[in-house]
Amino acid sequence: MNETRDATDTVAFGFSDVAAGEKPALVRGVFDSVAARYDVMNDAMSLGCHRLWKRALMNWLRPRADMRLLDLAGGTGDLARRFLDAGGGDVVLTDINEAMLAAGRGRARARDRGRVARALVDAECLPFAPHSFDAVTISFGIRNCTDIDAVLREARRVLRPGGRFLCLEFSRLALPGLEELYDAYSFRAIPAMGRLLTGDREAYVYLVESIRRFPDQQAFAAMLAGAGLARVEYRDLSGGIVAMHSGWKI
Amino acid sequence: MDEDNHDVDPKLLEILVCPLSKGPLRYDSKARELISERARLAYPIREGVPILLIDEARELEDGE
Numbered sequence: 001m002n003e004t005r006d007a008t009d010t011v012a013f014g015f016s017d018v019a020a021g022e023k024p025a026l027v028r029g030v031f032d033s034v035a036a037r038y039d040v041m042n043d044a045m046s047l048g049c050h051r052l053w054k055r056a057l058m059n060w061l062r063p064r065a066d067m068r069l070l071d072l073a074g075g076t077g078d079l080a081r082r083f084l085d086a087g088g089g090d091v092v093l094t095d096i097n098e099a100m101l102a103a104g105r106g107r108a109r110a111r112d113r114g115r116v117a118r119a120l121v122d123a124e125c126l127p128f129a130p131h132s133f134d135a136v137t138i139s140f141g142i143r144n145c146t147d148i149d150a151v152l153r154e155a156r157r158v159l160r161p162g163g164r165f166l167c168l169e170f171s172r173l174a175l176p177g178l179e180e181l182y183d184a185y186s187f188r189a190i191p192a193m194g195r196l197l198t199g200d201r202e203a204y205v206y207l208v209e210s211i212r213r214f215p216d217q218q219a220f221a222a223m224l225a226g227a228g229l230a231r232v233e234y235r236d237l238s239g240g241i242v243a244m245h246s247g248w249k250i
Numbered sequence: 251m252d253e254d255n256h257d258v259d260p261k262l263l264e265i266l267v268c269p270l271s272k273g274p275l276r277y278d279s280k281a282r283e284l285i286s287e288r289a290r291l292a293y294p295i296r297e298g299v300p301i302l303l304i305d306e307a308r309e310l311e312d313g314e
Contacts, residue, residue, distance in 0.1 A: 092262060101299065117259035119266070120301045127269040127302035 011146050014209030023146045028097055030144075030203045031075075035099035037198045039076055044197055045190045045204070053242050054082055054139060057168045060235070060244060061135060063088030070094065070133040070158060072123045072151070073141020076104030080116050083137075092133070094121040124150040131160040139168040143214040152227030159249040165229055167245045169220070170211040174240030182241070186211070217243045258284075258300055268293075269302050285310070 007021030018026060034041060042050045057079070063069070063086045070092050071080050080091040093116050095101045101118055121127055123138065124147050136155040145151050155165045173182050186208045194204025215223065217234050220243070224232045229247025236243050258277065266275050266284065273288035283292040284300055291307040293300060 090261065092265075096303070098296075098299075098301070105299075117262040118299045119262065120299060120303055120306075122269065122303055125269045125304065127266050127275075127300075129265050129267050129272075132265040 012210070012213040014206040015213065016209075020146050024096070026206075027144045030200075030206050031097045032099045033200045033203050034194075034198045035076075035097065035103045038100065038103065039078065041194065041197050041204075044193050049238060049242075050140075053168055053237050053244075054079055056235075056237055057137065057139065057166060057244055058082050058086045060246065061086075061137070061164070061166055065089050067134045068092075068132075070128065070136045070155075072121075072136065072138040072155070073144065074104075074137075074139075075100040075141075077116065078104075079137060079139050084115060089115070091116045092128075093118050094123075096120065096122050124154060126154040126158055128158040130157055131163075132158050134160060134163050136163070136165045137167070140170070142167055142169055143210050148223060149227060152224060152229065156228050156247075156249050161249055163249045165224070165247045165249070167220075167224075168242065169245070170214060170241065171220070171236070171243035172216040172240050174217075174236055178239065217245075220245055258295055258298060262300070266300065266302070270304050283308070 007019060009020045010017040011020045011023050013023050013026050063083050065087060067088050068090045069083050069088055072094055074080055074093040075095050077093050080093045083091055098120055101120060105118065119127070123141070123145055136159055142148055142151055159165065173179060190208050191201045191204045195201035217236065217240065221232050221234050224245055224247040230250045232245065232247040234243050234245045257279070263277055267273060268275055268286035268289050268291065270291065271286055271288040273286060275284040275286055278285055282295040284295065285292050290310045291304070292310055293302050293307045295301065
């Protein structure tokens with residue numbers, strides 16, 4: 001890695017700034033707390049839209065039977081199943097959080113069709129040989145990482161030449177006039193739903209704040225290019241509430 | 251890719267390396283660990299899932 005971050009440098013944890021060394025444990029606490037109800041909560045807080053967004057990501061990826069996918073921050077395996085349903089080959093499903101990976105495993109094993117292998121990994125420091133994958137995806141995960149540049153460099157390293165990185169993440173609303181409604185929904189409705197459905201309001205305050213701290217569409221596209229990914233493009237979904245970013249290893 | 255018998259998926263083993271040294275890993279099926287000689291670390295395997303986090307690894311003893 002070209003730059004190393006000192007563990008005492010500060011990074012964003014929601015709207016707070018915390019020492020870089022502390023962020024992983026704080027994020028782990030959030031996801032340990034919500035793992036069991038995570039998919040239910042995704043449906044509630046996105047009003048079901050996360051399904052459309054993930055479908056859009058799969059449409060852009062166009063899975064093939066000879067494609068091997070690495071899904072980072074894959075949690076309960078929602079995206080991995082969509083990849084298989086869309087005709088994809090094998091998936092290595094990873095997360096840094098054991099509770100998230102375990103929550104999906106009990107439910108999904110029968111539907112895995114023997115094509116999903118699981119591993120607990122840190123996306124900033126991947127345990128895979130170079131050129132191992134045809135595609136790397138990360139869906140609503142990268143803003144929880146401490147060193148986003150490291151994640152992008154590692155994704156590129158494990159892609160084969162001609163392989164593709166795709167990211168789905170909350171972004172900047174690009175429809176003027178809707179900001180007030182979006183703010184009210186984000187900062188009032190989502191934490192209240194989080195409390196009702198998972199018993200942990202603070203975890204969802206963190207999630208909402210982390211969305212607002214994440215770089216906007218163009219800034220994030222520049223980070224992909226900075227990590228050596230080529231032909232970087234992005235597409236807004238739902239007026240920019242969410243964006244998909246794509247980059248290739250050439 | 252059968253996780254029921256808690257063996258690690260052989261196709262996964264082919265591409266795994268040590269996250270710290272990026273060197274090869276040796277699968278110790280008896281101890282259920284993945285050994286990185288280069289980093290002198292042993293990564294645990296729990297219920298067939300390799301835990302490839304540096305914080306969770308055990309340091310190898312001398313002569314191990």
